[in-house]
Amino acid sequence: MADPNERNLEKYSVQRFPAVADSTAADYNRCTTWVQAVSHGFHQQRRDDEYLAKTLKAYQTDQRELTGVYVNGGVPDHSLAADVPVATYATMRKALNVGFGRQLESNLVTAVTVRGTHRRNGILRGMITADLEAAKDDGLAMAALTASEGSIYGRFGFGVATFERSIKVDTGPRFRLRGVPEGTVEVADPSELLTVAPQVFERVQRLSPGSIDRQEYYRLVASGSIGHDGKPDTSVRCALHYDLSGTLDGYVSYRFKGWDHKPYTMEIVDLVAATNAGYLDLWRFLGSIDLIDEVTWAEAPVDDPLVWALEDPRCIDASEIRDMLWLRILDTAAALQARSFPVAGKLVLEVTDSLGLAGGTWVLESDGGAAAVVNNASGATPDLSMDVADLASIYLGAVSPVTLTAAGRIREMTPGAALKAQQFFTVERSAHCLTHF
């Protein structure tokens, strides 16, 4: 642990190891015990061998690095054994779309748990500070996570970078979309998604600011190959969208909630479209399914073209707008240089960082398209001053710097600089992330 107090050093030891899927490998048991500890931490059931095998296979494909924190010395009789970690943490590396097609390799943090009997001893702080420092030392400029609670990660410099919301769409007679279909939709066997889903998502990843490249698990879930219990989910159905030239450019996988659930509802498992037409045509299809009154989606964009395509936008009952992707800038100059800024000009940004990873004052100069140059400007008077978490929140346009100034989070030293920064950090379409991890 990076920030260990003496007590923790004596009490705990940390092991970091790659996920292995080979059940005959020496490390397999350590990995399965680690997965069981994660299930425990998230109040899920004990996992059976099938679930463990499938999960570790997917983890190995993603090259996940697992961290476990173990109690030193003995544990009391009858309690969980010393080889069961009291805390878990995992990382993998995936690309983040930072706007205008640019990709930034990022350190994805997931599976963070600390056993209730060891909480609030600084174990999370130790794990996360060590990992963020190591990721930066390894040349990464960005870390990302999705959070179980909104109060945990701001203190570590993470800021909300995308939102999502749950929608219920009334697909009764008033469900009508403007325009006409620009392709065709065909029903397919869900197993087709094992190959099709990653291909379609690869296009979406190139086109969508805020998108994170998906882990292996997604194609398994979308195709019904694995459900929450590790068994195949035979209730999953799927439809594919083809553009006018016959190229497959979108899919939806969905399941019926059952005849005892009223209104009769189709629940979207995954909806991915690489074209605007594909997205709307898949909704046309969903709206046309006989015997179904409602379609629900828990991962809908907040800025959703569907609202504006519907003749009656009140068909959508939206609730629970939630923070989704949280970003943590590890290297300010590298993260800014990774982006393309759509306006030309210059901004001087002061960034504070309580973990000491990304703080400083930077001159950002953009030519309005191809290049952004970032120079260290220590001593210069900044136009704007903000915490590194706030820079993460404006980085893909999740919130306007004008709003963060009004909230007292950003300090504007040069009048008008917050509005200028809003224009700088604009991306080509509202950031949305379809990848939970």
Ligand SMILES: CC(=O)SCCNC(=O)CCNC(=O)[C@H](O)C(C)(C)COP(=O)(O)OP(=O)(O)OC[C@H]1O[C@@H](n2cnc3c(N)ncnc32)[C@H](O)[C@@H]1OP(=O)(O)O
């Ligand atoms: C990316 C993901 O995986 S998100 C999933 C996070 N995991 C969960 O929600 C599972 C259930 N919860 C847990 O396992 C634990 O309570 C954790 C992981 C959230 C926290 O672990 P702990 O080891 O207790 O945290 P730690 O003692 O290092 O606390 C670090 C700081 O965060 C604060 N903190 C920890 N948990 C919370 C919380 N749930 N809400 C608000 N603040 C919190 C602590 O007060 C402490 O603050 P300080 O250092 O500024 O004084």
